Structure formats: structure tokens, C-alpha cells
Amino acid sequence: MDLLKQMNDALDYIEDNLDEAIDFNQVALIAQCSEYHFKRMFSFLAGIPLSEYIRRRRMTLAAMELKSNEIKIIDVAMKYGYSSPNSFARAFQQVHGLMPSELKEQSTSLKSYPKLTFQLTVRGVDEMNVRIIEKNSFSITGIKQRMRVIDNDVDPEVVKLWETMSEETINELANLSDLEPPGILHVLTDYTSEGEDEGEIDYYFGVATTQNTPDSFTRLEVPANTWAIFEVEGEWEAIEDTWQRIYSEWFPSSKYEHAEAPEIVSSQDQISEIWIPVRKA
Structure with missing residues (x-):
């Protein structure tokens, strides 16, 4: 369906701009609907708000960078749009259950949230009047x-x-x-x-x-x-x-x-x- 393609194209744009301030006017333009309609559609299709999805994707990428690279926490925080290490640490802990500073000190499993792709699935036979x-x-x-x-x-x-x-x-x-x-x-x-x-x-x-x-x-x-x-x-x-x-x-x-x-x-x-x-x- 064209609608699903537009939604997926908009998700591709978001994915390509996770390390920048996302322009939601551009998201709406790609999705060919208003920002409100896109966020509402996303929430109903994905089961979580768009803002939460973006936060989870950013924290997934941030954890991968902190785990694999010699990179300062402040630099990763700034890269993913956080103005202070404290606000980044709170978001990181909410997703992964530990502070960024604890990442290299512990052998622990991290949460990983993959990029979403929408597909049309027929669910049940409940009619709509x-x-x-x-x-x-x-x-x-x-x-x-x-x-x-x-x-x-x-x-x-x-x-x-x-x-x-x-x-x-x-x-x-x-x-x-x-x-x-x-x-x-x-x-x-x-x-x-x-x-x-x-x-x-x-x-x-x-x-x-x-x-x-x-x-x-x-x-x-x-x-x-x-x-x-x-x-x-x-x-x-x-x-x-x-x-x-x-x-x-x-x-x-x-x-x-x-x-x-x-x-x-x-x-x-x-x-x-x-x-x-x-x-x-």
C-alpha cells in the first residue's frame, strides 16, 4: 500500500538522522500527511509513541558506540541530541538499566531495539461499520x-x-x-x-x-x-x-x-x- 510505503520512507529518514535534530516538517512531507497524523498512525501501528521509539533507537546506537569505541560519554550524548551527560545518562538507564559509565565495567546484556518496518497484516474478521x-x-x-x-x-x-x-x-x-x-x-x-x-x-x-x-x-x-x-x-x-x-x-x-x-x-x-x-x- 502507498500509505505503508510513505510511512516506511519516513522511518528511513528518521533512521538516517538519529544523530541530528529530526526535522518533522520533512517527516510529514515524506509521509504525505501532517505531523500529528504521522505520529498518531505510528503510535497505533507500533504500539509505542514515536518519541519513545526514537529514544530507544538512539540509546541502542549509543550503547554500541560506547561498548566498541574509546569515546567519551559527553561526545556520544551530544551526538544524539542531549545537552548534558546527566540527561543522557537518565535516558540511557531507562532503556538499558545501567548508567553509561558502568558499561565497560560490567559484562551485561544490553537492550537492542531494531529499526521498525511496517507491513500490512490482516488481523481477525471483526467488521467495522x-x-x-x-x-x-x-x-x-x-x-x-x-x-x-x-x-x-x-x-x-x-x-x-x-x-x-x-x-x-x-x-x-x-x-x-x-x-x-x-x-x-x-x-x-x-x-x-x-x-x-x-x-x-x-x-x-x-x-x-x-x-x-x-x-x-x-x-x-x-x-x-x-x-x-x-x-x-x-x-x-x-x-x-x-x-x-x-x-x-x-x-x-x-x-x-x-x-x-x-x-x-x-x-x-x-x-x-x-x-x-x-x-x-
């Missing part, structure tokens, strides 16, 4: 919060927002809902980062509406797009599981790619829908 629609531009009204992207998990600050949401606010939003996607919406858009670590993204708790936006809420304009809509029954864990399968199974085997617009989860009457913006690959 999906439909493709075209939808004109529309507006979302709700509460906006900047959230951290934490290994594809929910930011605790967003969980706190959910837990403290008043019944009055939820009812006010519900009364504004008059468009698809139906019901209360969870919306993710406008990802930014400054390097290898996970970044930040705008989160909206709101509804799709044609009505005016009250002063207490924020408005988001969503452009016209093609949407792949996945129906999910169950609690939030079922939504997360389906979201992972969209990235790890559906995208690699479909003829679509991410269109870099907001992603939306709608919930109504015990049924949820995941709206993913797509375009033909």
Missing part, C-alpha cells in the same frame, strides 16, 4: 480547551472538564444542536508541536449548529469535506478501540488518507460515531 459522506461546511459551538497529546490518551485536564461540566451547560449545548454530527461532540483540531515529544491540540466540547454562538461558548468553522463515519456501540473504551483500528487497520487497507481537518466523536442515545476527514489517496 463505516459510511462515506460528503458534507458542506458547518459550525461547531462549545467549550474550547488546549490539551496535551499524551500517547493517544486523554489529557487529565480534559477529564476534569468532563467531570465538572454542569447539567445546565450540557442542556444549553443540547438545545443548540440542530445539525449532523448529532448530539454532544468531542472535537480535535489544530495540532502543534516543537519536536519529537507529543504536542498540543485544541479540544472542543460542543455541538453542530446553525444558531448564533452564545458569549460563553467558542465557535469553530469546519470546512466542506468527505467524511468516513464509524459507528460504535459501548463506552469510551470501545470508542478508543475503534479509533485505534481506524488508524492501524482501516487507513492502511483503504483507498483513503487523512484530510487534515478536525476529527469528531458524536454521542447520542448510547450510540457514538467517529467522524474522520478523508480524501482519495
Whole structure:
């Protein structure tokens, strides 16, 4: 699949630049998707965040150099992007279980993490209920919060927002809902980062509406797009599981790619829908 080739080409670029500051704009260009989409796809396919994979690969190469060469620890630390021996030593110990200074003093096994290559594997026969629609531009009204992207998990600050949401606010939003996607919406858009670590993204708790936006809420304009809509029954864990399968199974085997617009989860009457913006690959 072209998507897997693009992902592997991007991994080749990362591998060739482990001893430099990795340009994630270039990674996104090679992968032909946004940095956010690439990191999300990588995490779901590999089972670990991209930042952790890069750290493990660098520490694997660093250990090989320290074991086989008469080279100073500070020089290896600088080579792999660490500004101080202490920060390098902490990362090294997390991966290998010992300090770099102990490497030549002990006969011990070191962890080795090989370069990854993605291949398409058919896993099971669980069906995914999906439909493709075209939808004109529309507006979302709700509460906006900047959230951290934490290994594809929910930011605790967003969980706190959910837990403290008043019944009055939820009812006010519900009364504004008059468009698809139906019901209360969870919306993710406008990802930014400054390097290898996970970044930040705008989160909206709101509804799709044609009505005016009250002063207490924020408005988001969503452009016209093609949407792949996945129906999910169950609690939030079922939504997360389906979201992972969209990235790890559906995208690699479909003829679509991410269109870099907001992603939306709608919930109504015990049924949820995941709206993913797509375009033909």
C-alpha cells in the first residue's frame, strides 16, 4: 500500500538522522500527511509513541558506540541530541538499566531495539461499520480547551472538564444542536508541536449548529469535506478501540488518507460515531 510505503520512507529518514535534530516538517512531507497524523498512525501501528521509539533507537546506537569505541560519554550524548551527560545518562538507564559509565565495567546484556518496518497484516474478521459522506461546511459551538497529546490518551485536564461540566451547560449545548454530527461532540483540531515529544491540540466540547454562538461558548468553522463515519456501540473504551483500528487497520487497507481537518466523536442515545476527514489517496 502507498500509505505503508510513505510511512516506511519516513522511518528511513528518521533512521538516517538519529544523530541530528529530526526535522518533522520533512517527516510529514515524506509521509504525505501532517505531523500529528504521522505520529498518531505510528503510535497505533507500533504500539509505542514515536518519541519513545526514537529514544530507544538512539540509546541502542549509543550503547554500541560506547561498548566498541574509546569515546567519551559527553561526545556520544551530544551526538544524539542531549545537552548534558546527566540527561543522557537518565535516558540511557531507562532503556538499558545501567548508567553509561558502568558499561565497560560490567559484562551485561544490553537492550537492542531494531529499526521498525511496517507491513500490512490482516488481523481477525471483526467488521467495522463505516459510511462515506460528503458534507458542506458547518459550525461547531462549545467549550474550547488546549490539551496535551499524551500517547493517544486523554489529557487529565480534559477529564476534569468532563467531570465538572454542569447539567445546565450540557442542556444549553443540547438545545443548540440542530445539525449532523448529532448530539454532544468531542472535537480535535489544530495540532502543534516543537519536536519529537507529543504536542498540543485544541479540544472542543460542543455541538453542530446553525444558531448564533452564545458569549460563553467558542465557535469553530469546519470546512466542506468527505467524511468516513464509524459507528460504535459501548463506552469510551470501545470508542478508543475503534479509533485505534481506524488508524492501524482501516487507513492502511483503504483507498483513503487523512484530510487534515478536525476529527469528531458524536454521542447520542448510547450510540457514538467517529467522524474522520478523508480524501482519495
